[in-house]
Amino acid sequence: MAKIESAFFDLSYLENLAGGNTPIHRLDPRIKVLTTAIFMLCVVSFDKYIISAMLPFGLFLVVIMGLANIPASYLVKKLLLVSPFAIMVGIFNPFLDQQPLLQLGTYTITGGWISFLSILLRFTLTVSAVLILIATTGFNAICMAMVKMHMPKIFAVQLLILYRYIFVLIDEGLCMHRARALRSFQRRAMSLKTFAHLVGQLLLRTLDRAQRIHLAMLCRGFDGTIRIRQILCIKAADLFALAGCAGLFFIMRYYDLPEMLGRFVTGLIA
Amino acid sequence: MSHHIVEVQDLNHTYPDGTKAVRGISFRIHHGESVAVVGANGAGKSTLLLHLNGYLTPQTGTVRIGDFPLTKATVANIRKTVGMIFQNSDDQLFMPTVYEDVAFGPQNLGLPPEEVELRVVDALNRTNVAHLRERPPYKLSGGEKRAVAIATVLSMSPDILVMDEPTSNLDPKARRALIELLGGFQHTKIIATHDLDMVLDLCERTIVIHEGKIMADGPTVTIFQDVELLAASHLEKPLRMQACPVCNSSAQAI
Known part of the structure; x- marks a missing residue:
């Protein structure tokens, strides 16, 4: 852990x-x-x-x-x-x-x-x-x-969303891991069966969350393209x-x- | 202005697994009204809310938002009018920074960059979180996340705000700040919640839902004094209306 x-x-x-x-x-x-x-x-x-x-x-x-x-x-x-x-x-x-x-x-x-x-x-x-x-x-x-x-925008969006939610996912996984550890007392290793249940549970939660996030995007007029703000500008020093x-x-x-x-x-x- | 009404007539919804979540609900909410939707867990509150912004379309019955009946064709317009604030702010803040998240809606509306900037600044100022502009959402506290989530909705200038448990998981101070913030808004508000004390502060009207049906619909104060109705709907009087166990004083007069 x-x-x-x-x-x-x-x-x-x-x-x-x-x-x-x-x-x-x-x-x-x-x-x-x-x-x-x-x-x-x-x-x-x-x-x-x-x-x-x-x-x-x-x-x-x-x-x-x-x-x-x-x-x-x-x-x-x-x-x-x-x-x-x-x-x-x-x-x-x-x-x-x-x-x-x-x-x-x-x-x-x-x-x-x-x-x-x-x-x-x-x-x-x-x-x-x-x-x-x-x-x-x-x-x-x-x-x-x-x-x-x-780079195709779809990859960028995938990466950005992945990076945004990896924190949430780790948090959720940690919570489940802790809940298991607190009730398994002396047995430190996780049995394969428990592990399968934990991972399955995490997958289901992730699917649920994905649905809610999609709903949140729809609510704000999402039409398939994510517009990323671009404020980059290259100066002479950069080129140098x-x-x-x-x-x-x-x-x-x-x-x-x-x-x-x-x-x-x-x-x-x- | 009469065109910000929300009208639901004989709405039914059955989930694919056979659960009848909403059974024949009807109500009409007028412009500028602030209405609480209360009920037990699983009473059908969330399902009802999902109809109000077109995520679910009515299986039978009708939903009218403003001048539009809710159909597949009008859904885009309705989503512009109705701002939805989710129970879990993490679901609502999906962009890398607060600024981009608040700008997401206006950009999708096709507004020019200057207008987007104006709207974002305005929305962040109204929810008192202008200082969080460039921060990534996962580093915010619960209260800050909630405020930013509200800003993301405000930036689209909706006429109607629909909220699912806005005060859940907030510390008392953040909760108080949120209530004051919401109290200052002129929008039509529909709030699904278990926080009945907040309802006393914010909503003049309450709709009680139990097992997919409306149990009562009327002035908040009247409904919260009906102990039998509350018990039958798995609710109880707001704490402020109950006697104090320490000082034995009677409940605060509302």
Whole structure:
């Protein structure tokens, strides 16, 4: 129960972060969405054995987090929460790909381990980028930005309503969970049968609520389209930021900066 | 003005499972009247209210709102005239921010943006929640949600307000504020409720419903003194009209 509840508060926390007022928060949401998209494309397009060339992207995220006042501990917690998915994706690489790539003393590092690390790094970069996007923009503003960029409105409306009612749904689910926990005494695990009843009950309540919400919309003249207020405007600074970030990403994508730095430093020493 | 009347004649409604929720209800409510609909749980109050804004169309009998009989063709017009306030405000506030929620109705009416802005500001001011404008609805308190829900309806400038349990789940202060707010409105008001003390404050006329039929229809004060009628309809006198158990003083004279 504690887990569900803390997940709920985390969601509100993310929304609180989005209410901040830093240069990053003030950028136009569309610019931030586009920048995030380019960032992700660059990161996922690297070859599967690449690690070092991706590191500057991590540095970029750290700088943005600093500018936007986003606590790293929060981000790390979220990353750990979803990391099992990435680990599952890459866990078999070390076994399948036994080709030796690197010799460290007596240890041989195979291509599998390198690509596994590469997957984890990509995962960390992309998920952090999205979390930072939401924490500096807010979910609703992102939806609005996507509508402006011609995402079909129906998706936007679905997302907006989902985001509005997820709080109500979690509340309702928590209530039912608490009611069950209070009457099940020593037995902590929920039997499958009880679980089925709870979920069924929640579904029925959700259907009822959906009907009432639809009624409320009809009462106010709903005719199938939701008109979302659009107050976005792109300033010169926004375009400058987009161009700057995109340029930086392409440089980081096509030049292996850490390697160049390494060569430069070793060149100085030699 | 006589055209804001609400007239229901011999209305019946049977749900698909066979429950007869409304059986032959008739009444006529005039312009500017404030009427309470009271009755036990499951007496048919909510079903009756759903007819008043066209969510349900009469199976038999007629409903007339203003100059229009309620049919599929007039439903859009009727929804413009009748503002409905739901028992659960969460059902009514479905947009991401308070502003957008209040603007939802006027935008659907096809009003130009400046007019929408005017109406939203006016509605929020009238319900004293102008400061909540940019907040997301899930962060509001119960009383604030109720006030915003009323603003969403006011922004459409309805002539008739229909409310389902407006004071439920409110703390006493929020309840008092709501009663004062509603008391200041000039609209025709139809309020379904169990809060009989609020009825004393707001409604000069009361309709008592029991098992889908009208048990009584008359001045609130007369009805609330009829102990037998109240008992038969699963109600009791408003607390203010009962003797005080602590100081033993008799009930307040109404």
